[in-house]
Amino acid sequence: MSEGDESNSDEQGYVYYRDRPNWKDIEPIPQDDGPNPVVQIAYTDKFKDVYDYLRAVIRKGEKTERVLELTMDAIECNPANYTVWHYRREVLQELKKDLKSELEFAEETVLNEPKNYQVWYHRQKLVEWSNDPSRELYLTAEVFKDDSKNYHAWQHRQWTIRTYGLWSNELEFVDGLLKEDFRNNSAWNQRYFVIINTTGYTEEVVKNEVKYVIDFIKVAPNNESAWNYLTGILKGGRISDHEPVLKLIDSLRSQHVPSPFLLSTMIDVYEEEVANGKKESLEKAVKICEELGSKIDPVRKRYWEYTSRRLISAYGPLDST
């Protein structure tokens, strides 16, 4: 919530609607908080002025140019108020406005308030109405420059790509983001989104993706997002069928990298081996669980204890017990 100083607006020449000659015909409606005003609000003057007039025009159903201006002021006072945005869209439709300037206004607002849910939704509606998605990939990319994990922007981008079939350069875009920040979970998610909706994870794609993600893991073996992507795309198959993953594990293990994600994947591999009849791997897996719970990841001790118990009850008992 912004801490706006409303008095500034007055100094900058704001004229109250109640003082504007061309609004004389409207009787403002103050906030009615019901019979017992438990939640009556002491508004700042401008806020009260704008919303009293807005209530009046909504009740009257007026959809004119001056209402567009009024909704603009109302949005400025409180951009999170979704009723205002809805009413503004109704006015835009009624007046059959050229959407170009509205798209520009929405673009500016998105860039100033990228975490405002209402303005993204407004933008989506405008793109739909104008059937013009040409700025959306640029606009979301702009937002990612400041906040590469902005959830609304990612949703807007996915919506645009899915609705208008703009898949062709997306993997390249994601690759750029991951090279800037390989811990960007949103970008890894987008990578999955693109592939699952285009080529799908065929045997060959999986092979290439494994190679791709391994290069990132080598640089930062504690990168949760990259490991989740790796194990996510291998789900359903066997990790041990992928030689590069086994090599990665061996290499990081020999360097004694204390990564819970690495060790967790090792446990998965040992589990595959036990399931395949290699009984001695059970003890190795259980030992790793102990190492994780006691030294490397004690915060999640109980999870590792559980994993150990689960393995023993599925494949045990241990030879030594």
Added chain:
Amino acid sequence: MGTPVKDVELPDRPELQELLLEKHASYIETFEKNKDDLDYCMTEFLRVSGIYWCLTAMDLIGQLDRMNKTEILDYVMSCFDKDTGGFRPAVNHDPHLLYTLSAVQILILYDSVSLIDKDRIVSFVSKLQQPDGSFVGDRWGEVDTRFSFCALATLSLLGRLDAVDIEKSVQFISSCMNFDGGFGVIPGSESHAGQVYCCVGSLAICKRLDVINADQLGWWLCERQLPSGGLNGRPEKLPDVCYSWWVLASLSIIGRIHWIDKERLTQFIMATQDDETGGFSDRPGDMVDPFHTLFGLAGLSLLGNRQIKGVNLIFCLPQNVIERLELDYELLKE
């Protein structure tokens, strides 16, 4: 090979190690009475939810009688839109599923459901279900797994789950499951702990937790815990007290709450108290608000703090209130 972790440091303030119950009660009481506050007027568009956060927080610490029941119920009822059967966040706003759930939670809390025409609400909610099983939040048509939860929780609280297609609801939620075991807003969108709670809660209400890979999701959820003890909502994001609720409640529903370090999380939540004003904030040192105050208290309740009443992990209402309703839902065991 060190990995930089986005996290915060807890202040070394012994006075924050104690739960400041009376301060929190007086913070909420004042918040509801002090209408001059700018935050108060800026949040008009979510007023009914604000009232729900305040009331539940007060009830959890045994101070509900400090709130004015008659005035609150009058106000909430004045937000009921007889035409659609939904609740508005405030007078002069449009009805929406989010505020319909909050209003129903308030009515349940005050054991006053008889004040409303249940059938009208049920009709409002069921009309928002789409052919693919998803729910839109209002007539404007936005889809979000949050709205699936609002719809299913509202109907469950009213004992009318039969009014929507449960199988389709479950199918849609399943389609939002990601490769990491978590859930997003719609199919394809990134896993987020808040959405995970909505999806897991929905599946618990539908008694279809079999859809989830509980071990994988449980690990993803407990990976949200950072060295400070706090929980984040996505990888590489800062911890925030509200995730003490979304993550903990999800873990509890799937029977794995003990996978996180309770002691460290308790310390983190305690450190977000404001010992001058009362209330909890998102992170130590930030401004408090009723939203984080409720989820701080509810989180501590799930962690076993006995100064706070037991909280129901699906509906985020005091457990004794939910027990009165004898609701049927599913919980998993490790």
